[in-house]
Amino acid sequence: MEPIQQILQQYEQALNASDAKAVLDLYSSDPVFMPQFAPAQVGRDAVRDTYEQIFQTIQLQVKFTTYEVEQMGELAYVRTSSSGTVTVLANQQTKTEGNNELFIFKHENGNWKIHRYLFASSQAPN
Template sequence: MASATAEIRTTLNAYGAALRTRSLEDVLAQYASDGVFMPPGVEFDFKEIVMAGEQWAFARTTAHGKKAWIEESRDEDALNQELFVMKHEDGKWKIARYAFNSMKPRL
């Protein structure tokens, strides 16, 4: 189980790096073949990783980064709490589901 949680951390950190560089190819590489993107955040603070058998796990994180508004050519700070459902597929942990919500106070 320890190696699985380390692999999950590696996958999620690679995902954050892909978001920072805005590499769609690298983002998609972190998802399972049937993964569902539900989106952002970049630097993860791991709150817990729970194994649910050999094929499934979930990770609860918070993330701080920049949200890019491509059409408006601007960035803004983002602070999210997140839930990743991970699936072990083809020998690697992949993101199967990703949900988040903002932790920024509303004005």
């Protein structure tokens, strides 16, 4: 398996385990996370805090599908989609989840890291 594909698999596992530390370990030293309906989260502290807040609110069970990986020197972009379920922890209501994602990876200290990440729902609001 290619290194970037391994990182995406680890990211999927960390999301499904609600493990903010494992998620942050996959990010670069100066990440930007751009979640839907929220301001961009810039820097490791902001990214960590955002994932911790997300995992206190919802439980994800998602699977990523990769459509393209394009490497350009020390950077690479990856276009994916994800699908699965999201459970709101406050009321235990579960609904389907689906997103389109764009990852930018940076080769840093000998490893590929998530440098920028943007996602948007691929499902119509209900």
